[in-house]
Amino acid sequence: MGGQYSAKLAESISDWWSLAGVDALVGEEPAGWLVLPPANDAAAPRHKPTIAPEPEATPLPAILQRQEAPQPVEAKGPVVFPDAWDEFQHWLATSDDVPGSQWDARRILPVGQTAAPLMLLTAWPEIEDQRDGALLTGAAGQLLDAMLRAIGTTRDACYVASLAVTRPAGGRCDGAEAAELDRLLWHHLRLANPKRLLLIGSDIVRIAAASELPESRGKLLNINQDGGKVETVAVAHPAMLLARPAQKAAAWDSLKLLNRGR
Numbered sequence: 001m002g003g004q005y006s007a008k009l010a011e012s013i014s015d016w017w018s019l020a021g022v023d024a025l026v027g028e029e030p031a032g033w034l035v036l037p038p039a040n041d042a043a044a045p046r047h048k049p050t051i052a053p054e055p056e057a058t059p060l061p062a063i064l065q066r067q068e069a070p071q072p073v074e075a076k077g078p079v080v081f082p083d084a085w086d087e088f089q090h091w092l093a094t095s096d097d098v099p100g101s102q103w104d105a106r107r108i109l110p111v112g113q114t115a116a117p118l119m120l121l122t123a124w125p126e127i128e129d130q131r132d133g134a135l136l137t138g139a140a141g142q143l144l145d146a147m148l149r150a151i152g153t154t155r156d157a158c159y160v161a162s163l164a165v166t167r168p169a170g171g172r173c174d175g176a177e178a179a180e181l182d183r184l185l186w187h188h189l190r191l192a193n194p195k196r197l198l199l200i201g202s203d204i205v206r207i208a209a210a211s212e213l214p215e216s217r218g219k220l221l222n223i224n225q226d227g228g229k230v231e232t233v234a235v236a237h238p239a240m241l242l243a244r245p246a247q248k249a250a251a252w253d254s255l256k257l258l259n260r261g262r
Contacts, residue, residue, distance in 0.1 A: 079180065081187045085114050088191055092165055099180035100124065100164025100173075107166060108135055112159030118258065119194030120144075120155070123203035124164040124171070126239060135160055136200075140238035144200075147238070151255050159192055163204060171203070182207060189225050196258055197223060197230050201237035209234065218253040233257045 079097045082088040092098055093109055101107055108125040111134075120136070128138045136144050136155075148154055163185055164173075173181065185208060189197075199205050199221075202213040209221050209232065216234040223230045235251040236244075 078183070081184065083191075085191050088188075098165060099177065099184050100168075101166055103164070103168045104130055104166035106130060106133065108133065108162060109165060110159065110161035111135070112161075114159070114191060115193050115195070116159035117157060117195045118153060119159045119161065119189075119192055119197050120200060121197060121204055121208070122162045122200040122237065123207060124162050125167045126237075127167065129162075130167045135162055136238065139242055143238040143241060147235075147251070147255060150252070151258050158198075159194060161188065161192070163188070163207065178207075186225070189223070189230070194230065197232040198255075198258065199232060199234040201240070205234045208232075216254075217250040218257075220257045231258075 079099065082091045089110070092101075093107060095101075098107075108129055112119075122135065125135060126140070128140070129135050132138070145155055148158070163181055168177075199208055199216075205211060205213045205216050208223060209216055211221070211234075213234060213236060219233075221232040221234060223232045233254040235241075235254050236247050241248050241251055
């Protein structure tokens with residue numbers, strides 16, 4: 001085939017396929033020729049446009065964020081001190097409610113019995129006491145023992161205690177802590193019930209006698225206790241007397257007062 005009949009032959013073949021119904025090219029995959037295109041069908045599912053999620057807002061700095069109001073903490077009432085002697089001593093050794101027990105894990109506890117002829121009372125343990133686990137130790141303790149012998153007694157015959165069972169930082173306390181220690185002082189004295197009282201150091205003189213040590217030297221102080229009075233004298237702490245020997249004379253003038261009426 002070819003020549004001048006080629007174009008006519010091709011047109012004749014195309015007409016024949018058109019009459020047979022073949023009017024489009026097809027591929028290998030079957031197609032649904034009788035199905036209407038979905039584009040014009042209102043019921044046909046429509047693809048919703050995809051909306052990109054909004055970016056998360058950057059959180060405000062903590063200082064600008066709304067803070068929840070703190071719940072009010074119920075205030076604790078005053079600590080209740082045990083009234084029995086043995087219970088009180090156990091409480092001093094174990095309770096978390098003991099005023100003055102919060103400054104160190106090691107508690108320096110009193111030694112002796114109630115109704116002693118003489119009570120030796122200091123404000124709190126010294127650094128050496130806290131380290132050694134006992135009150136009035138080392139060179140200061142040796143000087144105290146000599147002072148007691150000079151008035152005819154020994155430490156074993158006395159009740160030895162500190163107001164606080166641990167030492168505060170810097171050897172100072174004030175505010176609410178001091179107020180609780182003041183309550184503890186009078187309760188402790190009532191239970192100890194000593195015949196006489198020796199205040200050792202300027203801190204305990206200030207707390208118990210409401211006086212400064214220089215004003216209290218060489219004087220017999222009367223501490224009111226349960227309607228009665230306890231004969232009391234005040235001396236500088238033995239550690240201070242070692243550092244300032246000139247003050248020993250004033251301490252001796254006070255100690256001699258404890259021998260009156262014996």
